[in-house]
Amino acid sequence: MTPTDRPRPTPTARRADAERSINAILDAAAVGFGRSPDTTMAEIARAAGVGRVTLYGHFNSREAVLDALLERTLAEIDSALDAADPETGPAADALVRFLATPWLLDRFRGLYAAAVRHLGPDHVRSRHEPVFHRLEQLISRGQHEGSFRTDLPRPWLITTIYALVHALISEVEEGNLPSGQAVDVLTRTLLGLLAPYPGQERSDAG
Structure with a gap:
């Protein structure tokens, strides 16, 4: 099976993935801001286990x-x-x-x-x-x-x-x-x- 033949994620699956990422980001942010009010986006992304592209795809600041x-x-x-x-x-x-x-x-x-x-x-x-x-x-x-x-x-x-x-x-x-x-x-x-x-x-x- 070639890459183009692989089944693409359904809209429901994409929404579920997005919700998991958002929740992970917010959970990480809650911990980060609990430690410091100046927690950075890089620190939030690292703690959430997501890349900067994913983080900024959901939150621009x-x-x-x-x-x-x-x-x-x-x-x-x-x-x-x-x-x-x-x-x-x-x-x-x-x-x-x-x-x-x-x-x-x-x-x-x-x-x-x-x-x-x-x-x-x-x-x-x-x-x-x-x-x-x-x-x-x-x-x-x-x-x-x-x-x-x-x-x-x-x-x-x-x-x-x-x-x-x-x-x-x-x-x-x-x-x-x-x-x-x-x-x-x-x-x-x-x-x-x-x-x-x-x-x-x-x-x-x-």
Whole structure:
């Protein structure tokens, strides 16, 4: 059989190969950015076991890799929120279940710092909008139940939670907080932040 007689890969097989390459690249990038926010394209290609042509065929820059990795990570977070079943039971319990999922430190280690450096804080924050929407719904439910405070606007509470989550990640990465304590520290901090003030009545806060 001559080379021209050999069966060519089907479109499905080519898509599967491309998906494997993309996943390998993103997995390698996650490890690389976990070590250094300035991980290079050459380092990512080497760790992923792909050539530069393959790497640049999928991503034309380090920024493109970072953005795709951030998008994938936030999709995993959204799935974790689904798994936490936030519509079931008291809102405070749902928040605890969400924070207890293993996504936080494992998924964002190094990624947030690298994304802010190379993509900019505004872009990184905009990528979080689907998660913010889910969090806004959970806070709203807790406010209606009377378990979350209503004296502060929900957008401000979400902004504060966003800042606290990433501050916690930085503290762990810098060695100021043991990783084994991180989830408990964050949970107690956020429950304290959201706790209703004395005399609060149930309200449709906005």
